[in-house]
Amino acid sequence: MKRIDCDLLVVGSGASGLSAAVTAAWHGLKVVVVEKAPVFGGATAWSGGWMWAPGNPLAKRAGIHEDPQQPRTYLQNELGPHYDAARVDAFLDNAPAMVTFFEQHTALQFVDGNGIPDIHGQVPGAATGGHQLIAAPYDAREIGALNKQLRPTMRETSFLGMPIMAGADLGAFLGMTRSAKSFLHVAGRFVRHLRDLALHGRAMHLVNGVALVGRLAKSAQDLNVQLIASAPAQRLLVEGGVVRGAVVATAGGETEIRASRGVVLAAGGFPNDIARRQALFPRTPTGHEHLALPPESCSGDGIRLGEAAGGMLATGLASPVAWAPVSRVPHADGSVGHFPHIIDRGKPGVIGVLSNGRRFVNEAGGYHDYTAAMVAQAPAGEEVCSWLVCDHRFQRLYGLGHARPFPLPVGPAVRSGYLQRGATIEALARACGIAPAALAETVQNFNRHARLGEDPEFGRGSTPYNRKMGDALHTGPNPCVAPIAQGPFYAVKVLPGSFGTFAGLRTDAQARVLGVGGAPIGGLYAVGTDMASVLGGCYPSGGINLGPAMTFGYIAGRHAAGA
Numbered sequence: 001m002k003r004i005d006c007d008l009l010v011v012g013s014g015a016s017g018l019s020a021a022v023t024a025a026w027h028g029l030k031v032v033v034v035e036k037a038p039v040f041g042g043a044t045a046w047s048g049g050w051m052w053a054p055g056n057p058l059a060k061r062a063g064i065h066e067d068p069q070q071p072r073t074y075l076q077n078e079l080g081p082h083y084d085a086a087r088v089d090a091f092l093d094n095a096p097a098m099v100t101f102f103e104q105h106t107a108l109q110f111v112d113g114n115g116i117p118d119i120h121g122q123v124p125g126a127a128t129g130g131h132q133l134i135a136a137p138y139d140a141r142e143i144g145a146l147n148k149q150l151r152p153t154m155r156e157t158s159f160l161g162m163p164i165m166a167g168a169d170l171g172a173f174l175g176m177t178r179s180a181k182s183f184l185h186v187a188g189r190f191v192r193h194l195r196d197l198a199l200h201g202r203a204m205h206l207v208n209g210v211a212l213v214g215r216l217a218k219s220a221q222d223l224n225v226q227l228i229a230s231a232p233a234q235r236l237l238v239e240g241g242v243v244r245g246a247v248v249a250t251a252g253g254e255t256e257i258r259a260s261r262g263v264v265l266a267a268g269g270f271p272n273d274i275a276r277r278q279a280l281f282p283r284t285p286t287g288h289e290h291l292a293l294p295p296e297s298c299s300g301d302g303i304r305l306g307e308a309a310g311g312m313l314a315t316g317l318a319s320p321v322a323w324a325p326v327s328r329v330p331h332a333d334g335s336v337g338h339f340p341h342i343i344d345r346g347k348p349g350v351i352g353v354l355s356n357g358r359r360f361v362n363e364a365g366g367y368h369d370y371t372a373a374m375v376a377q378a379p380a381g382e383e384v385c386s387w388l389v390c391d392h393r394f395q396r397l398y399g400l401g402h403a404r405p406f407p408l409p410v411g412p413a414v415r416s417g418y419l420q421r422g423a424t425i426e427a428l429a430r431a432c433g434i435a436p437a438a439l440a441e442t443v444q445n446f447n448r449h450a451r452l453g454e455d456p457e458f459g460r461g462s463t464p465y466n467r468k469m470g471d472a473l474h475t476g477p478n479p480c481v482a483p484i485a486q487g488p489f490y491a492v493k494v495l496p497g498s499f500g501t502f503a504g505l506r507t508d509a510q511a512r513v514l515g516v517g518g519a520p521i522g523g524l525y526a527v528g529t530d531m532a533s534v535l536g537g538c539y540p541s542g543g544i545n546l547g548p549a550m551t552f553g554y555i556a557g558r559h560a561a562g563a
C-alpha cells in the first residue's frame with residue numbers, strides 16, 4: 001500500500017477542514033487534506049458564506065464595542081438547557097482571535113456584516129449588528145490552476161453561474177428596476193461575468209461561500225498543505241487507542257496516510273445519509289422526505305469514522321438538523337435542483353400557508369424557524385409542506401423562489417410546474433391542493449391589516465431581523481408587509497430541507513472527540529458539522545454554522561500544533 005507521512009491529516013475540505021489545515025500549517029505542521037469529491041469546498045462553497053463571530057475585529061474597527069457578556073446572555077436565553085458553557089466560551093473567546101489570525105497571516109480577508117441583526121430580536125441579549133462577517137470578494141485568477149479544482153457556486157442560487165453577494169450586491173439585483181445606479185451595477189457585473197465565461201468557462205469574481213473556499217484554498221496552497229481530491233477516507237488507523245492516520249482510497253489504490261499529531265474529521269455531517277435522516281429527523285419516515293442542500297458527498301462518513309474509533313453521536317440537541325425551507329426546481333435538462341428560500345419570505349406581499357389554507361408562522365423570521373414550524377404544524381398524516389403565495393406584482397418585483405423577477409420571464413417556471421398560477425386565489429388554491437375557501441379567507445384577513453402595514457397574527461416586521469429581511473425601498477409603513485392583491489396569483493411548494501446537520505460527534509472545548517467514558521480520544525478531532533453543534537441545535541443567528549466551523553477548525557489546528 002502507498003504511504004504518505006505527515007503531522008496532521010484533515011478529512012474534508014470545507015470551511016472547518018481548511019481552517020484547521022491552514023492554522024496547523026501556519027504553526028509549522030506538515031498537513032494533508034483529503035477530499036472525497038473531485039472538487040474542494042463542500043457545502044461551504046455553496047453557502048451564503050456568512051460567519052457569526054461576536055466581538056470580531058471588524059466590528060470593533062467600526063466602533064461596535066459589545067460587552068462580552070451580551071452574546072452569552074443571548075445564547076443562555078436561546079439555548080436554555082442546551083447551553084454548554086465550556087464549548088460556548090471556547091467559541092466566543094476564540095472567534096475574534098480566529099478572524100485576526102486569518103486577516104494577518106493568510107489570503108482570507110473579510111468584509112463586515114455589521115448591519116445584520118441576530119434572528120430573535122425579542123430575546124434578551126440579541127444584538128442589532130456587529131456579529132457577522134463574510135469573505136471579501138476574490139479574483140479567482142489569484143488561485144491559478146487550483147481554481148478549476150474548486151467546487152463552483154450552486155446552480156440554483158446563482159444566475160448563469162454568477163454568484164450574487166448577499167448585501168449591497170443582492171440589493172442592487174433586487175432594485176435594478178427601481179434605481180439607475182442599481183441597474184448600472186448589475187449590467188457591469190453581468191458583462192464581466194459573460195467575459196469570464198467566454199475566457200475561463202466559469203465565474204472568476206468569487207463571492208459568498210466560493211470566495212471563502214477560494215481564499216482558504218489559496219492560503220493552504222501558500223503554506224504547502226497537500227490537497228488531494230477524489231480521496232475518501234475509509235478507515236482510521238488506531239494504535240493503542242490513539243488515532244494515527246487513515247486509509248484513503250485514491251485513483252492509484254489505497255493509501256495509508258500516517259499523521260503523527262492525529263486526524264481532524266471535517267467531512268460535513270450527515271445531510272445525505274438517508275438512514276440517519278430516517279432515524280433522527282422528525283416526520284421523515286423513509287429518510288427521503290427531506291431536501292438536503294449540501295453536496296451528495298456529505299453523507300455521514302466523518303461521523304461513522306469517529307464512531308468506529310470510539311466516538312459518540314450527540315443526539316439530544318434541540319434539533320438534529322439545521323432546517324431550510326426548500327423547493328424542488330425542475331431544470332430543462334431533466335435534473336432536479338434544490339432551492340433555499342432565504343430571501344423571498346420576508347419581502348412585502350407574500351405569505352406561507354399549510355394545505356389547510358392557514359398561515360402558521362412569521363414568514364420574515366429565520367429559515368430554521370419557518371421550517372420547524374412547518375414540520376410541527378403540517379396536518380398529521382399528510383406530506384409535510386407549505387406554500388408561499390404572492391401576487392403578480394410581488395413575483396415581478398422580487399421573484400418567488402427560483403422564479404426570477406422582471407426582466408426574466410415567469411412563463412417557463414409556470415410551464416415546468418415549479419410555480420402554480422391562478423387568476424383568482426381560489427383557482428390558485430385548487431391548483432395547489434390547498435383548501436380554497438380557507439386560503440381566500442386567509443388572504444382577505446392578511447390584506448385587511450397589511451394595507452395598514454400590520455400583521456397582528458404573527459407580527460411580521462416586529463424585529464430588526466424581520467425588517468432586514470424586508471424591502472428597505474418599500475413605500476408602505478412596514479418593510480415586510482403588503483397586500484396580495486393583483487392577479488394572477490402564484491404559489492411555490494416548500495418542503496423541509498437543510499443547510500446541514502446539527503447532531504454530530506461529542507467534542508470538548510478543544511474540538512477533541514470524546515469517548516464513551518467522556519475522555520478525549522487521542523489524536524482525534526471533529527469540527528464543522530461533524531462536531532455536535534456548539535449551539536445545541538438552536539439557530540439564534542445567521543452564520544452560526546460557518547462561524548463555529550471556522551473557529552473550531554482554528555482551535556483544533558492550534559491544539560494539534562501545540563500552540
Ligand SMILES: Cc1cc2nc3c(=O)[nH]c(=O)nc-3n(C[C@H](O)[C@H](O)[C@H](O)COP(=O)(O)OP(=O)(O)OC[C@H]3O[C@@H](n4cnc5c(N)ncnc54)[C@H](O)[C@@H]3O)c2cc1C
Pocket residue numbers: 011012013014015016017034035036037040041042043044045046047048049050051052154157231232233234266267268269293294295297298299301302340498499500527528529530542543544545546547549
Ligand atoms: C445553500 C447553502 C447556504 C448556506 N449558507 C450559510 C451561511 O451563510 N452561513 C452559515 O453559517 N452556514 C451556511 N450554510 C451551512 C454551511 O455551509 C455548512 O454548515 C458548512 O459549510 C459546513 O462546513 P463543513 O466544513 O463542516 O463541511 P463542508 O463544507 O460540507 O465540507 C465537508 C467536505 O468533506 C468531504 N467529505 C465527506 N466525506 C469524506 C471522506 N470520507 N473523506 C474525505 N472527504 C470527505 C465532502 O465531500 C465535503 O467536501 C449554508 C449551506 C448551504 C447548502
